[in-house]
Amino acid sequence: MNWMIKAVWILLAFSGSLYAGDILVVVSKDSPVDTITKRELVDLYMGRSHSLPDGSPVMKIDAPVDSPVRAEFYQALIGMKVSEVNAYWARLMFTGRATPPMSVTKPEDVAGLLARNPSALGYLPEDSENEQLKTIFVIKEDQGAP
Template identity: 25%
Template sequence: MKKYLTLLFLCSISFAKIGAAEAIVVLANTADKSIQLNRQQVRNLFMGGVIPYDLQAVALPPKNQTRVLFNTKIVGLTESRIQSYWAQMRFTGRKREPKEVDNESSVLEYLKNNEGAVGYLPAGISVPDSLTVVYTIQ
């Protein structure tokens, strides 16, 4: 019985860590620290739609786990559907896709150096004072 309780305890800890790893923060480099976005505004920003702020999206590469979670939880499309969408937008010249950087540390560096830039990173990272959390995805 003691073995089962220990196993149950270890499983609950692992699931708690997995849940925490799935949380994502959307950060912005903006002078207005009061900006808060909702889910639809974040989706519009990363899919080329209109939002009431002058912000530029920065994305991670397609195989990145944080990007997969972001696409699932915010955009609501698979990577292949998103790639198809952007291929159509490039062909017609209607919208520009987010700038893509190599990894999470590159996103953080890009955000710190470019005012108006917005990107997403795993929750739990240390957020520099120059950046603002504009949305949190649980």
């Protein structure tokens, strides 16, 4: 019985996000967008806006469903767990009001999609920076939700 209590405590300790570090919100280096506000980012990723700050349509990219970066992104940006975000999007899709960001299956697919599409917007861990992308916003490791 004692080992079960320890196991529960260990699971609880690791049930949060395992990603630690800044998250870069990035676009293609060919994108006309150079900056975005946190409010604009929230509106885009929560389906309240469908265009980049310059007015052009946007293709939002989400990290893989089980990615620690995705969990940290939504927690830091809006204070929601991925399961809560999924439930939110299920309601919006059911009513036909919006479609969720496109989720990739592998983390490395995010950078490739962003580099090839000037209207795409996504996020990556800080150690994923590359010359094909430009950072337009940084979610700091210690930055909380609004």
